[in-house]
Amino acid sequence: GAVVSQHPSWVICKSGTSVKIECRSLDFQATTMFWYRQFPKQSLMLMATSNEGSKATYEQGVEKDKFLINHASLTLSTLTVTSAHPEDSSFYICSARDIRAPGGGNTIYFGEGSWLTVV
Amino acid sequence: DAKTTQPPSMDCAEGRAANLPCNHSTISGNEYVYWYRQIHSQGPQYIIHGLKNNETNEMASLIITEDRKSSTLILPHATLRDTAVYYCIVSPSNQAGTALIFGKGTTLSVSS
Numbered sequence: 001g002a003v004v005s006q007h008p009s010w011v012i013c014k015s016g017t018s019v020k021i022e023c024r025s026l027d028f029q030a031t032t033m034f035w036y037r038q039f040p041k042q043s044l045m046l047m048a049t050s051n052e053g054s055k056a057t058y059e060q061g062v063e064k065d066k067f068l069i070n071h072a073s074l075t076l077s078t079l080t081v082t083s084a085h086p087e088d089s090s091f092y093i094c095s096a097r098d099i100r101a102p103g104g105g106n107t108i109y110f111g112e113g114s115w116l117t118v119v
Numbered sequence: 120d121a122k123t124t125q126p127p128s129m130d131c132a133e134g135r136a137a138n139l140p141c142n143h144s145t146i147s148g149n150e151y152v153y154w155y156r157q158i159h160s161q162g163p164q165y166i167i168h169g170l171k172n173n174e175t176n177e178m179a180s181l182i183i184t185e186d187r188k189s190s191t192l193i194l195p196h197a198t199l200r201d202t203a204v205y206y207c208i209v210s211p212s213n214q215a216g217t218a219l220i221f222g223k224g225t226t227l228s229v230s231s
Contacts, residue, residue, distance in 0.1 A: 002187040004162075006162075032216050034218040034219075036221075040151035043221045043222060043223050043224065044157075044163070044208075044219060045221075046218050048223075049216060049218055051216070057216075091160070093162045093163070095162075095163075095218075095219070107153075107165055107168065108153075108165070108218075108219055109165055110163045110164070110165075111162050112156075112161060112162045113160070113161060113162040115160075
């Protein structure tokens with residue numbers, strides 16, 4: 001299947017600093033990518049929809065000024081956690097829809113995830 | 120809110136078939152049934168999806184009832200590496216801007 005790659009896989013940052021996570025679709029173009037957050041023993045929670053060339057759409061309760069999303073090209077979306085705090089420590093996962101999937105119904109593929117620890 | 124209902128957990132013996140049920144009684148005509156699984160500390164892995172007909176690939180089989188209100192994911196010969204949380208999700212297929220919404224899924228434990 002299609003491949004979505006995230007970088008870094010894990011990162012530790014100091015409280016108050018910013019950290020950027022990259023999400024790339026390696027063998028297909030994605031006009032839309034999605035960002036999720038997952039806390040331990042919980043399910044994935046959608047944070048925002050990243051649209052190539054335009055502003056991201058954020059889910060209710062997600063601060064757009066804190067979680068900056070940029071989708072500058074058809075293969076790259078970035079999530080920047082600004083002024084990070086310990087409560088932002090979580091598993092962040094991106095995904096992208098591959099519209100080329102045969103047989104009807106396109107498929108969303110997920111990155112490996114990025115562990116963020118804020119100390 | 121997720122539009123599917125799954126049992127919170129299931130057990131399966133290694134080598135046996137694992138049958139994971141999912142109820143989606145409010146599914147719309149343009150919505151597909153998707154199955155993903157998540158192994159601890161990894162991103163979700165796509166397994167299979169279908170609309171009306173049963174589907175099979177190298178990983179699993181998907182059986183969808185005629186009224187489309189429920190489905191079953193079948194892992195024909197479960198192995199220890201199939202231990203994971205399995206998510207059943209319904210979503211329209213042709214809307215590029217539509218994200219997958221995850222419920223709590225089923226935690227499948229495969230034991231030897």
